[in-house]
Amino acid sequence: MSEYEIVVAGAGIWGCTVARGLAEAGQRVLVLEKRSAVGGNVRCETDADTGIEIHTYGSHIFHTHLPEVWKFINRFAEFNGYQHKVLANYKGRIYSLPLGLAMINKFFGVELKPSEVDAFMKNEAHSSALFDAFFRGYTSKQWGRPPEAIDPSIIRRVPVRSNYDTNYFNDYNQGIPLAGYNSVFDRMLDHPNITVACGRAFSLDDLAEFSRASVFYSGPVDALFGYSFGHLPWRTLRFERETLDLPDYQGTSVVNYTEAEVPYTRIHEFKHYHPEGLLNGTWGFNAKKTVIMREYPATWKPGDEPYYPVDCEESRTLLSKYQDAARKYPNLVIGGRLGGYKYYDMDQSIAAALETVAGFLK
Ligand SMILES: Cc1cc2nc3c(=O)[nH]c(=O)nc-3n(C[C@H](O)[C@H](O)[C@H](O)COP(=O)(O)OP(=O)(O)OC[C@H]3O[C@@H](n4cnc5c(N)ncnc54)[C@H](O)[C@@H]3O)c2cc1C
Helix, strand or coil: CCCCCEEEECCCHHHHHHHHHHHHCCCCEEEEECCCCCCHHHCEEECCCCCCEEECCCCCCEEECCHHHHHHHCCCCCECCCCCCEEEEECCEEEECCCEHHHHHHHHCCCCCHHHHHHHHHCHHHHHHHHHHHHHHHHHHHHCCCHHHCCHHHHHHCCCECCCCCCCCCCCEEECECCCHHHHHHHHHCCCCEEEEECCCCCCCHHHHCCCCEEEECCCHHHHCCCCCCCCCEEEEEEEEEEECCCCCCCCCEEEECCCCCCCCEEEEHHHHCCHHHHHCCCCCCCCCEEEEEEEEEECCCCCCCCEECCCHHHHHHHHHHHHHHCCCCCEEECHHHHHCCCCCHHHHHHHHHHHHHHHHC
16 A cells, blocks of 8 residues: 555545546555545435436536636536526425526516616515525524524625526536536546545544555544544435436426425435436436435434534634644645535535645645
8 A cells, every 4th residue: 555655535526636636647546435435425326216316415516617627527527518497495386596586576476677676675575575485494494593593684695686597506617417427436536547445434543554645635624533622513414315106296406495394405306407318318307207305404413424514613613623633744635525624516626626736746
């Protein structure tokens, strides 16, 4: 094992990008992944019954405005051009997100023109009604707080679109890999300088074995130091999957359930991520069945999958203690969402990893 110049611990999108970048620069790279397969939380599985690609850790849509990231990812994936739209179910009626003309006009039963949106939203009664219907309950479920505790002023920070654009993201480049997400990771790691070992968790003790290597770690930073200062708080998610004898359940990939009384936040229906399947019959789109997944947020406890870092004074203090501890290891670089205790979209993970590689090679 000591023949490797680089050890990448954690094969999520951050680790795979680091591994690929350094391998292409001529470094011999060993990738250690705790799970039985690479890809981290972007990993998918093919449903045996329907052939539909299931996003195991929740819906993942690739989107970016960063040209270097788009160029990089396109070396390993061909995208299907899927454009993400999200609907909201409030009291059984369906509205288009994000907050824009389509939602406002349907909710209030009006026909506003773009030039009228600003003044309409400045009226406290209108913004409060929208906040109560679409943000209060959803945010309270997402972060595990009572609906009354959600600060109504957040509605003023939500961007309002004065048009009918219901594209969920502002990024021009969007899509789902035609061959599925797993193939992207297989292709990224397919390089003569890269060796992959799955089912192998990296620990601080391994630093002695790899003392002559540079280690790039993207597992949880508190776990690396044996939780010596305590656990960083996370929100976790529980997913409940169901196969239905229907060709189509909700007509779109994601519907948010915005009322506090509905225990889940979203329902994902994965076949809609591959609309090209409608044309060529792949990905189970023409199958008579569909797979849906309900998403339930919960407070993280040891043993749960960490999903969203919780930004609070306690977590900031803990994080800086772990960051100080990490600085004592000159051959250790910590990154990714778990290492950095930071929410990153996939493109931001790639951008951060490319920057890490460039900094290392300088
Ligand atoms: C619910 C949800 C939905 C999301 N949807 C989107 C989306 O639509 N679009 C988008 O762009 N982004 C989305 N994201 C963000 C996306 O998941 C992250 O950007 C991405 O997973 C970050 O990759 P990573 O490599 O940092 O971390 P991870 O994917 O978590 O990878 C870390 C890897 O390290 C491994 N590991 C942990 N400890 C060790 C150890 N000790 N030794 C070895 N390996 C270890 C883990 O098993 C894992 O494979 C979403 C995130 C969430 C929570």
